[in-house]
Amino acid sequence: MGGGEVDSGSLGSGRLGSSAAGGGGDGSGRAGAGDGTAIEVRGLRKSFGDLEVLRGIDFRVARGEVVCVIGPSGSGKSTLLRCVNLLEEPTSGTVTVAGVEITDPEVDIDRVRRRIGMVFQSFNLFPHLSALGNLTIAQRRVLRRDKAEAARVARERLARVGLTDKESAYPAQLSGGQQQRVAIARALAMDPELMLFDEPTSALDPELVGEVLAVMRSLADEGMTMLVVTHEMSFAREVADRVVFMDGGVIVEEGAPEQVVGAPRHARTRSFLARVLDPAATEIDAVDAGVGPPDSPELSPEGPEPGSRPGPGPDEHTNKGSDVR
Amino acid sequence: MAMSRRQRARAIRAVQYAVLAAILLTLVFAADWGEIRRAFFDAGVAKAQFPDIITTALVNTIIYTLLGFGFGLALGLLLALLRLSEVPPYRWLAVTYIEFFRGVPTLLVFIALGFGVPLAFQVAINQYATVMLALGLVGAAYMAETIRAGIQAVPKGQTEAARSLGMSQSRAMVSIVIPQAFRIVLPPLTNELILLTKDSSLVYLLGLSLDQYELSKFGRDALNQNRSLTPILIAGLCYLVITLPLGHLVRRLEARTARAR
Numbered sequence: 001m002g003g004g005e006v007d008s009g010s011l012g013s014g015r016l017g018s019s020a021a022g023g024g025g026d027g028s029g030r031a032g033a034g035d036g037t038a039i040e041v042r043g044l045r046k047s048f049g050d051l052e053v054l055r056g057i058d059f060r061v062a063r064g065e066v067v068c069v070i071g072p073s074g075s076g077k078s079t080l081l082r083c084v085n086l087l088e089e090p091t092s093g094t095v096t097v098a099g100v101e102i103t104d105p106e107v108d109i110d111r112v113r114r115r116i117g118m119v120f121q122s123f124n125l126f127p128h129l130s131a132l133g134n135l136t137i138a139q140r141r142v143l144r145r146d147k148a149e150a151a152r153v154a155r156e157r158l159a160r161v162g163l164t165d166k167e168s169a170y171p172a173q174l175s176g177g178q179q180q181r182v183a184i185a186r187a188l189a190m191d192p193e194l195m196l197f198d199e200p201t202s203a204l205d206p207e208l209v210g211e212v213l214a215v216m217r218s219l220a221d222e223g224m225t226m227l228v229v230t231h232e233m234s235f236a237r238e239v240a241d242r243v244v245f246m247d248g249g250v251i252v253e254e255g256a257p258e259q260v261v262g263a264p265r266h267a268r269t270r271s272f273l274a275r276v277l278d279p280a281a282t283e284i285d286a287v288d289a290g291v292g293p294p295d296s297p298e299l300s301p302e303g304p305e306p307g308s309r310p311g312p313g314p315d316e317h318t319n320k321g322s323d324v325r
Numbered sequence: 326m327a328m329s330r331r332q333r334a335r336a337i338r339a340v341q342y343a344v345l346a347a348i349l350l351t352l353v354f355a356a357d358w359g360e361i362r363r364a365f366f367d368a369g370v371a372k373a374q375f376p377d378i379i380t381t382a383l384v385n386t387i388i389y390t391l392l393g394f395g396f397g398l399a400l401g402l403l404l405a406l407l408r409l410s411e412v413p414p415y416r417w418l419a420v421t422y423i424e425f426f427r428g429v430p431t432l433l434v435f436i437a438l439g440f441g442v443p444l445a446f447q448v449a450i451n452q453y454a455t456v457m458l459a460l461g462l463v464g465a466a467y468m469a470e471t472i473r474a475g476i477q478a479v480p481k482g483q484t485e486a487a488r489s490l491g492m493s494q495s496r497a498m499v500s501i502v503i504p505q506a507f508r509i510v511l512p513p514l515t516n517e518l519i520l521l522t523k524d525s526s527l528v529y530l531l532g533l534s535l536d537q538y539e540l541s542k543f544g545r546d547a548l549n550q551n552r553s554l555t556p557i558l559i560a561g562l563c564y565l566v567i568t569l570p571l572g573h574l575v576r577r578l579e580a581r582t583a584r585a586r
Contacts, residue, residue: 087485114491124486128504138490141500183486190490 037096038063038194038225039084044093046079053079055249057093061194066226068236068257071246072272077229078121080246081198084227085116098193114142117187117195121202123179125171131158131182132167135189143190150189157185161215177208181215194225201232233276237261245269363553370555374547378556381536382543383563389525389539390567392453393460394518400461401468402503408473419469426466431524435459439531452537456528464521468514475510476502515575519568540564 039061046054053076061067069077082088083095086102086109094103100112126134135154139145145153158167161181171179180200187195197216201209213235220226220239230236236243236257243260245253245268253266264270275282328336407419426434438459443449450458479502487497507514526541533542544560 085489087489110488110491110493113489116489118486118489120482120486122482124480124482126483126486126501126505128508137500138487138492141496142491186490 036063037061038065038098039227040094040096041080041084042094042096044080044083044095045091046076046083046088047091053249054083054090057249057251059244059251059254061225061227063225064223065241066220066224066228066239067242067244068240069227069229069244069246070231070233070236070261070272070276071252075246076249077246078198081196081227081229084196085113085118087118110142114138114190115193117184117190117192119180119183119187119195119197119200121199123171123176123183123203125179125183125186127171130168130170131163131174131185134171134182135186138186139189153189154185157188158182160188160218161185162211175208176204177211180204180212184212184215184219188219194227195219197226197228197230199229199231201230231276233261233273245272247272365554365558367551367553367555370547370551370553371559373551374543374556374559378540378543378547378559378563382538382540382560383566385537385539386522386525386563387567388453389456389460389528390518390522392457393464393521393525396457396461397464397468397517397521398514400465401472404465404469405472405476406498408469409476423466423469426463427470429463431459431463432527432530434463435527435530452528452531452533455531456525459527460521460524463524464517467520468517471510471513471517472506475506478509479505511578512575515571515578519571522564522567522571 037060039059041057041059044054044057045052055076057076057080069080071077079088083090084097086095090103094101096102097112098115100107102109102112125131126137129137132151132154135157136147136150139150139153140147143150155164155167158164161184163178163181163185166174166178166182169178171182174182184195184200200216201212204212209232213232216226216228216235217239228235228240238257240257242254243257244251245260245264245266247268253260253264253269259265260269261273264273404419404422407415408423410416410419435455438450438455483501483505484497487501488494492500525539528537528539529542529545533539538546540560540563544556547556548554
């Protein structure tokens, strides 16, 4: 109990005001429902075997805020997102969501998860159920809504994502964009307090990306709290209240989108953005020297233990040398 | 002499047809067709088998099979879940069971249940219960492995999606994973049903009353009475009446699953 305070002093680059969030950590209940904090992550570390994917993450998402997490693949951003609803068990640190410290082993995670919507890169619709069935099954089995009520909510959410006429279609009969919109509607049917998006458009053909982003944009406009891992820089720039750039398992830089995407301070952010915004311009030695292959963990320039890892660590100067432009 | 590729292919095919024709001709001229017709196609004997071979024997075969399959399916599902359990002793239990009952002949299980258990424990087991247990215990071992493979074939993302909607581990298993697993294993399970249909013939060991006869026992009795193979042929055809539609059903289900994926 009360583990929320233990790590509160750790470094964390650019952590936003945690004064409001202090009350969220203690004990079992949903303390302080009105404190304005949707997600609070402190000292989060996650290792898979010898590979440390998250190396001390601190950040906070306020209620109603839209936060986009960007960064190269292998930077740990998806793992971070999955730690927020405990699909991955953190190695250490605390995660507090909607006032409940979910890393507390006493917490019934199923009760918290129903308040957190999750949208996956690969949709993960239930292929044996129709679109309507996908939206009703958890309402009925988890929220115990009766059949008529569940169907009413489901139709309302399908209408919201523009798929009224697809309620009896099975996932295999839908395009990727339609499937992802059903997946969003499925999460919305549970009346979540916040939504997590794990690269929601990465598995889509380019011409289908827009319809999904449009739905997400409308959600943001309605004030939904959203944590979005994405490669869609224009979405991050236009919709996000804040952008977090991760690399090598740490938050390198965060701030307003016009700052992080528009005028990044760190070399690694700049080199990443250059590669994402203009992939064709990436030079092969920039990939080699600057940022390693996705599966090799990298050093952050301000990481706590510099030089402790083998391999060509992307220090400031190497990075500068290979910086595109 | 050089042959073109096409000529050579044609020559090979001609030889193959010639061999086939030779075999067929030998059969036609060498076989004693009168004898064969008397043995297999005796109209009088055939007529005498009806309607009992349908109303009693075929019906009983189906009943025995369904009893064994139903019990085996339930037990097989339980074993599959034990096999995937996070508690090691449960896994060991399931593996031991599966290895044992896959390894011993069904015949032996019938003997053990039909004679061994009543003798050893001084209890009388109902005939239908014996069949259900014997067929089910063996069938469960095979079905458990099939169902386990099916459960593991359901993508991990399905469980994650279910859990992230607030479903518990067991709820996700029941509502999301198992329904999909059964779709995947429907074809192999139907094959198991076909195998059980044939294994149900082992009931003959148990000493049945007339109204408990199934197809094989019925055919064998009629063979003894008539000194004709005709009843055996009819019994065999009756098995096909069960298994051929099942095979057809599997193909249709496979096609439907392929569309839905």
